[in-house]
Amino acid sequence: MIKANHRMPAPNEVPRTDCIRCGTCCKKGGPTLHAEDTPLFEKGILEKQHVYTLRKGEVVRNIDETLVVLEQEIIKIKGQAEAWTCMFYNDDQRRCTIYDHRPVECRALKCWDIREFKEVIARPRIQRSDLINSNDGILRLIDAHEQRCAYKTLELAVKGLEGPDSEKAVEKILDLLQYDHYMRPLLMEKLDLPYHTIDFFFGRPLTTTIRMFGLCVKEEGDSFILLPEVSHPAGA
Numbered sequence: 001m002i003k004a005n006h007r008m009p010a011p012n013e014v015p016r017t018d019c020i021r022c023g024t025c026c027k028k029g030g031p032t033l034h035a036e037d038t039p040l041f042e043k044g045i046l047e048k049q050h051v052y053t054l055r056k057g058e059v060v061r062n063i064d065e066t067l068v069v070l071e072q073e074i075i076k077i078k079g080q081a082e083a084w085t086c087m088f089y090n091d092d093q094r095r096c097t098i099y100d101h102r103p104v105e106c107r108a109l110k111c112w113d114i115r116e117f118k119e120v121i122a123r124p125r126i127q128r129s130d131l132i133n134s135n136d137g138i139l140r141l142i143d144a145h146e147q148r149c150a151y152k153t154l155e156l157a158v159k160g161l162e163g164p165d166s167e168k169a170v171e172k173i174l175d176l177l178q179y180d181h182y183m184r185p186l187l188m189e190k191l192d193l194p195y196h197t198i199d200f201f202f203g204r205p206l207t208t209t210i211r212m213f214g215l216c217v218k219e220e221g222d223s224f225i226l227l228p229e230v231s232h233p234a235g236a
């Protein structure tokens, strides 16, 4: 399950009054970005390859650990490989490598007093269009991808698995997954997009996020097989 704002310490941790650089907040995931963070891109501190998009309709874990469906897309700093740890956290040195330029959520997050953090997460969040030139043709491709691979469409298809036309539902799901999967390398090549920017432009692959619906896929040659997800029933 994606955790949009899950960076608080566990309730049973010892209360603190100042930062002891334990790194817990940075290890629980990178921040979601807000309007105040846009200058970080202009200064080159953050680049598109450092962030990814959680699209409208994705299920995320809220600050109070409840699950919510995103009503609007958000942009987050990536983790380290498969770990949640923010990509800018240096575990050996126990420090943020962009500390002087850290995003607004990081500056507001004090695990002993979350009032400022709560106020910050309520502020406007940036979206892909805030970071892309309005004349850039990729905006039309992002829009087309949103129309074709909307999470609402995927959700309806998944619901169809329980209905009388489950075979058609499987076909629809696989069609969405394959479209999303194959258009990525194609666009990278045609538009000369760096590999690490693709999850910013088009969100995470549906072959990954399908886990939020309790499903996973196995690749066999050029096609996919749909399977029940056993280890992450509500996504990862």
Ligand code: SF4
Pocket: 025, 026, 029, 030, 031, 077, 086, 087, 088, 089, 090, 095, 096, 097, 098, 099, 102, 103, 106
């Ligand atoms: S940007 Fe820095 S302070 Fe913020 S989560 Fe990442 S490592 Fe921690």
